[in-house]
Amino acid sequence: MVNKIVKQSLTRKWGVALAFCALTLAAQAQKPNWLNMDLQKDSVFGISTEKAYNELLKGKKSTKVLVAVIDSGIDTAHEDLKQVLWVNMKEKKGKAGKDDDRNKYTDDINGWSFLGSAKGNVAYDNLELTRLVREGRAKFGDASKMPSDTTGLAKYKELEEAFEQKHAMAQMQYKSVQSFTAVVDSVIAGTGKPAPTLTDLQAYQPKNQPEARMKGILEQQLQRYPDVVAFKEKELKPALDHFKEEAEYQLNVDFDPRAIVGDDYKNVNEKYYGTADVTGPEADHGTHVAGIIGAVRNNAIGVDGVADNVAIMAVRAVPNGDERDKDVANAIRYAVDNGAKVINMSFGKPYSPEKKAVDEAVKYAMSKDVLMIHAAGNDGLNIDSVASFYPSRYYLDGKGEAAAWIEVGASSPSDDENLVASFSNYGKKNVDVFAPGVAIYSSTPGSKYDYHDGTSMAAPVVTGLAALIRSYYPKLTAIQVKDIILKSVVKVNHPVMVVADRMPRSVSMTDVCNTGGVVNAYNALKLAATY
Incomplete structure (x- = not known):
């Protein structure tokens, strides 16, 4: 689900492209930190993060929370991220090539990549x-x-x-x-x-x-x-x-890059393959996501992440193309086994031939009290009506769903009919909440910063919020944190515009997500204090 929103907008009728450009420009006219601002104070529909820090968290102690970012890779040398990257203390940096912690992932200092080997990395893959x-x-x-x-x-x-x-x-x-x-x-x-x-x-x-x-x-x-x-x-x-x-x-059936990984791809139960190179050849998407979650706050450079006491684990499993189920399942298990309490998943696809393997990994995460945050997708579709979108919280065997899972749509800074981003998927049943996802300013490789759009940006806003709650209220379970986030949204009482059957329609916010609102850090932390 790499960010391709502007690319997509250019291929539509120019009137639609113009409308989207206007929406993006309106967002960028705000301060780069708009996602953390407050609707009443700043007149933009942020999540009130700064208000929460100023009024609720001053003087309070927090516990570091490990957040896994399953994505395209993270620039581990980024000036605004290197201080918050997870470091596997059981691996000794000076002993390259030796599996010090004997977990069969050699030199996994900051995480692991399931998209490469000593021969190189997968950059592009098929759908x-x-x-x-x-x-x-x-x-x-x-x-x-x-x-x-x-x-x-x-x-x-x-x-x-x-x-x-x-x-x-x-x-x-x-x-x-x-x-x-x-x-x-x-x-x-x-x-x-x-x-x-x-x-x-x-x-x-x-x-x-x-x-x-x-x-x-x-x-x-x-x-x-x-x-x-x-x-x-x-x-x-x-x-x-x-x-x-x-x-x-x-879309080239003759192209298959998997040989460079060196695994037995047909063996979905195989776990021990890959490389310690968690940056990879194209880390723009993952670096941007990581910055939204936990870029160092108040250091006078770059951006301020939502959470102020996190360690970010890089798990590379998403190429330029569709991620493979085997890699996703292994990425989830790797994150859980190494202590992640929140997992961000800003990716998705319409086919999942090995969904059972992914389901088993998700069930494993549920058994270990891990909260999973997933982006709803950028096709402007009602995903209650489409056949499938994966990974999903619903298990293939029909026996229930992942309880500690939040599905996230993207919102704009405008508290009006344009609140729901034109590209965002939505669904009264299958989308839980909305969060800022238009013109989000965050870190990019080379210690740079840029604006991106997408539910890929909205999901880490919620991931950052979940980590923030777990940091200041560490005794809360994953399901309790989900409950708090969903119950504390700012309800939207005015109509919003979506595209249904290729036509713009005015609907209630409760028709686009089951909570009918946008996540809010201030409300969530106030509610967390009562649990």
Whole structure:
């Protein structure tokens, strides 16, 4: 679930793209720390973290809480994170190559990666749909050599059809972004400037209707960027790169990077493989998530995380593509076995062929009093109505669900009909709460900082809150902490806009999540004190 919201917005009709850009710009017009601000005091729909620290936590002692971030990797050298990274004291830093704690994960100083080996790291991988189609083609692909056992043939045909549709859609989106870029280039050429500024744009007379519409979009974007070329580099280039990645890796049945890991991939029970390199080749997403949770507070650099006394464990299991169930199950078990009390999972996919293995790992986490926080996804869908979205709290055997699990949608800073982020999945049954997820400013690799959007950003807000509660009230169980977070939301009493059946609709907040509100640190800590 790597952050691709702006990329997606560019492939829609420009009117929708313009609306989303306006929403993002409105968020960024606020202070970078808006997610921690208070609605009444600051007029932005943050979670009142600063109010909680100032009014409820001064002088109180806390206990360090270990939080696992299962993600794409974390930049362990980041200036605002290196002080809060978990350090496995049983592993001796000076003895590289020796498994000092004998847990069969050699040199796991800050965590572990299930996406690599001494030979290198997996950067890109297929979508799960691609992997399933590849398996199906190997079994059923040649009609003249159809196996005698045709079990699964009907399902394979469904998957093949879904794959072809997705492949065609990706090609169409790629052409759409190319067309968008061509109009931008036309506007740039028309201004006669190598890097037109907002003033240059305002003075430019468009030659046609596409240029006129593009001028409006660019004028809004240049409230955020110094010139059009900077906008292209930051927004259009990543979008074009994304669709290239789709074609070459994610939707390419001939691409399979797993050999570099060196495990027996078909053995879902295998646990001991991987590498101690928890940064990996692409740590942007995980580094951003980690900063939201626990970047060092009040150090006069970067950003302030939600929680002030955490150790962050990096568990790398999410490539650029779909995560694999085996890796997710092992990542959860690794986090639990090493003491994590909260696990952040900002990833998801629509197929889970080894869900049973993931379920067993989730059950294990439940037995060890671990709270799991999961991002609801960025497809703008009612996930009560879709067939599946994984990982999920519901067990495949139909015997219950994970009790200590919170599903999180993304909200904007606006206390109006635009509160629910246009990209956020929602669901009265399957989404528990909303949290800030639009234009969230946090850490990125190389000791840098940037804005990202997504439920991937909303989930760590809740993870940080859960860690904060467990830190100041360490006797509370995972289920009690979940109960506190859900009961203490700020209720939203006005209508909000969502997309249903491809049309914008005005609905109640209780129609988009079961609590009908946005998480709030101040309310939660007040409530925690009564338990």
